[in-house]
Amino acid sequence: MTNKQIRVLLYDDADQFREAITLLLDQAEGFEVVGNFNNCETAVADIEMLKPDVILMDIDMPGATGMDGVRMIRQKNLTVKIIMLTVFDNNKNIYDAIRLGANGYVLKKSTPDAIINAIKDVNDGGAPMNSSIATQVLQMFAGMSPGTQNYGLSEKEKQVLKSLVDGNSYKMVASSLNISIDTVRSHIRSIYEKLQVNSKSAAVAKALKDRIL
Structure with missing residues (x-):
């Protein structure tokens, strides 16, 4: 009996990157890409229809940003896992993403294996982050009273x-x-x-x- 596939929904306005991630996951064992879109304005309806386990969310998209997407999703759905998959590694984006309810924060420059492992990790209840992101998170909290x-x-x-x-x-x-x-x-x-x-x-x-x- 095969293990249940992880259903992944992807939001990113960079067509080439979105297609590359879709191809990567389609070729990897244990994943099913149930949808990929260039904006997240219909995220709530998409989730209701496609029932993903994990969402990969870009930050900088036209219309609704990835942060807007996380906010909209969390108003309706507390269980779906959300990984911010982005080029941005500044403190404000990291903190805002965590505060709004993202489960992980992974940079686009990560290796394919790292992205695949992050999806597996978050699906199992983890909170994946690149080491550079985790370091910034610790520094942020160290500076808070x-x-x-x-x-x-x-x-x-x-x-x-x-x-x-x-x-x-x-x-x-x-x-x-x-x-x-x-x-x-x-x-x-x-x-x-x-x-x-x-x-x-x-x-x-x-x-x-x-x-x-």
């Missing part, structure tokens, strides 16, 4: 959040805390609600910024 809120998290929720901060997937969280995947998901929904975030990367970012743990 500690917060004072604890957001009312229970001890178990703090344990789950700490495991996420450590880079563990949902399966690894469940295993390390000796609880079921469904229980992990229940705790994570509660954490998202209390922290007022809608993605793993945003929850990790807030935990670090506000020194919750």
